[in-house]
Amino acid sequence: MKFYLSVLLILSSSVLPFSSYAQSENLFNGKDLTGWYIDIPEMDNDASLKSSFLVREGLLVSMGNPQGHLISNDSYKDYRLEIEYRFAGEPGNCGVLVHASTPRALYGMFPKSIEVQMMHENAGDFWCIVEDIKVPNMEKRRGKKEEWGITEGKKRRILNLTDNSEKPLGEWNSMKIECLDNRVKVWVNGDLVNEGYDCTANKGQIALQAEGAEVEFRKVLLTPITQLSK
Template sequence: MNIIKNTILACAFVLPVTVLAESPKAPDTAATDKTIKLFNGKDLKGWRPDVPAADHNKDIKPSFIVRDGKLVSMGRPLGHLTTNQVYSDYRLVVEYRFSGKKEDGSIKTGNCGVLVHSSTPRALYKMFPASIEVQMMSGSAGDFWCIEQDISVPDMEKRRPKGKNQKFGGSEGDARNIKNLTDGSEKTPGEWNTMIIDCVGDEIKVWVNGDFVNHGTGCTVSKGQIALQAEGTEVEFRKVELTPLPAK
């Protein structure tokens, strides 16, 4: 009898821990009456580009265009497309795919990112605005990059590689990259991916194609603009939508 009692008690303690360890399910991405379409499918109204190379060449080709109803980051010249408005406490849904092609017709993969809580332009390397970047780079979707801001995750020593004499931070020389939680969450290059980013207070949660891929807390900033990158590779966006969430 005592053995049965002890077994039941043990299960009672183990079960809650198991439940708490489960990854949050991807939230519903259906638009509501409060959802804001940051990209209207027609033009770049509500956004402004910041492309350093354009400072000295007004005839330079645009880094961001609208093509066939999609917002396209051409990859080069390097820069950012930033919302005019500042946002806090929201769910951001981004549907994207790598769309550039090589000479053999295969899809070029590479680098791009969504920056949340963006503020001071060109704060790092005279290029990147102060922000937390949610990485879209092929094979690394959902990584965090800290850009003159910071955020914490569990297992910092494991997931945030740092070299000798480096510190965790967002400035030049710091250990700025925080690895995601999964492998294989991205679709085959050329197919559409769905990224969901929840920013509430000092927390940021990220899902890619339904997989929970990152969760940071203690973010040093809780509001800002949203930016998309031109970072070397053509990427199409067919949805960029924001829905306000209750503040904590």
């Protein structure tokens, strides 16, 4: 009996570290925009403008205009973000920003961040917004090295690995973004479409864009990644 109890104690102690994994967090509760704030520059001087972000029939909706961002109140580090989205009408542009910090750092609109593109037929591109990231085959995917940059007028776009991972217009797409230390990996509908390293930021807020097209979100789920020391 003593031996049996000893074995149980050893087994239970061996799994204790796994209980330190934090629980997944639904960043969108399906009812309202709790946990987020809206930054739309045009609304600074025109209080009559309606927000681009709303909740409709249990979905988080970016109406596209006026353009701006829905930004998380909290900052995050080392996590997996799972998003399900679709363009509700015409195809267009949108994005998810990770490691967001200084607001309106680019063109008086975009917060300092790395954008993971959601633009129709371009999902998974990186856009550098006053932060930078590297990928393999940089010159092939970003253009001439002397034109690279992270501010206005520079080559900030880094092409993804495939443009055929999205579903037909109107269908739901799944996007998974994994941020771990200074690396960012992106999957679209199960395909690995981009992977960057040496990112100049490794933590920050998360933002969703209003960038001209109506987009519906039904899932915004964040799961912390806990690295166990060996």
